[in-house]
Amino acid sequence: xxxxxxxxxxxxxxxxxxxQGVLTGVFWVFLGLLLRPLLTLGAWLVGGHLAFLAMFRLDxxxxxxxxxxxxxxxxxxIGTVLIGWSTYxxxxxxxxxxxTRQPDPLTSAQLAxxxxxxxxxxxxxxxSRRIVMGHDEQGRPGEG
Numbered sequence: 001x002x003x004x005x006x007x008x009x010x011x012x013x014x015x016x017x018x019x020q021g022v023l024t025g026v027f028w029v030f031l032g033l034l035l036r037p038l039l040t041l042g043a044w045l046v047g048g049h050l051a052f053l054a055m056f057r058l059d060x061x062x063x064x065x066x067x068x069x070x071x072x073x074x075x076x077x078i079g080t081v082l083i084g085w086s087t088y089x090x091x092x093x094x095x096x097x098x099x100t101r102q103p104d105p106l107t108s109a110q111l112a113x114x115x116x117x118x119x120x121x122x123x124x125x126x127x128s129r130r131i132v133m134g135h136d137e138q139g140r141p142g143e144g
Contacts, residue, residue, distance in 0.1 A: 118139045 012020075045052065054060040108126060112119040117140065125131055133141050 055064075109119050109121045112122045115122070135141055
């Protein structure tokens with residue numbers, strides 16, 4: 001008699017094995033999230049006196065309230081620098097547009113010369129909606 005799939009992992013497909021592994025992992029994470037309050041309570045009871053010492057006797061609570069102020073000051077400083085830099089560039093380049101000339105479009109002859117293929121082949125590529133491109137040993141494009 002053949003054993004069921006659960007006892008014979010080689011009888012399951014690769015997709016079934018991977019999906020079972022992912023599902024098992026998801027449920028372990030879910031179980032950990034459910035047990036998190038109990039684990040936190042246990043950790044608090046075991047180390048509660050250390051937390052009290054760090055937060056109240058050693059002024060950890062004051063440090064905890066100073067951290068958001070430092071973050072706010074750093075973000076405000078970075079924002080001020082970025083706004084100042086963009087304002088400087090706006091004033092410096094306001095009437096100096098250097099991107100007025102568009103580059104000339106490439107012709108099929110220029111493309112064919114660059115890729116080392118026939119110009120008729122490039123025109124056929126340009127007229128196609130979809131092409132499959134292959135490459136030879138030297139890396140030149142060709143029909144795939």
